[in-house]
């Protein structure tokens with residue numbers, strides 16, 4: 106059995122009375138998740154919609170609690186870290202993580218950044234040792250697969266694209282993913298939303314098809330891996 110963690114972050118719902126307002130990133134991620142669940146109904150599934158239910162921003166008290174040794178924390182400090190503990194437990198449990206994100210102001214929504222700020226935490230998801238020289242931070246989790254689903258109004262944010270220099274969404278997610286314990290990353294991007302033309306329709310259709318095929322591919326290889334492990338354990 107595997108665990109699939111699904112994090113959406115658009116402030117728009119997946120379905121609205123006016124379908125023109127439906128979140129594109131949420132609907133692409135949903136394609137992936139529906140296909141995965143069809144193929145592997147026994148898997149654990151954890152869902153967070155941080156766009157609709159944003160995690161708290163971190164505060165000075167939060168940092169104070171994080172840097173207080175666990176055995177010395179006051180009940181108030183433990184309470185302050187309770188959400189962070191829960192979110193980290195969800196990431197730790199996950200084998201596969203799907204993060205869907207709209208592009209807002211050329212990066213991720215503040216709500217998704219707040220989720221990362223609660224999770225990237227010393228001695229929980231990374232440790233720090235100056236003996237490592239110029240790279241003192243080291244992730245503590247590993248072995249996870251990440252699927253990044255994005256939607257943008259403009260286009261050309263990829264390497265070599267016409268807006269490469271403004272594309273801070275996928276690169277930022279990629280940088281942070283190592284603190285989630287991600288070894289393998291796949292990216293699915295829908296673009297052109299603001300143009301509302303044929304390029305947009307094609308881009309969304311391709312992204313949905315890719316989400317479905319990737320979910321089939323990864324869920325089959327997860328099943329093959331489980332069978333191999335079962336044989337090895339007999």
Ligand SMILES: Cc1cc2nc3c(=O)[nH]c(=O)nc-3n(C[C@H](O)[C@H](O)[C@H](O)COP(=O)(O)O)c2cc1C
Pocket residue numbers: 115116117127128129130131206207208209210211212256257258259260298299
């Ligand atoms: C507040 C806000 C900021 C946005 N900023 C950008 C941007 O910087 N670049 C861009 O290409 N599109 C931008 N867009 C367009 C969205 O990325 C696009 O509508 C996308 O489809 C939203 O994701 P969703 O459909 O999952 O809600 C912005 C939209 C909003 C609402």
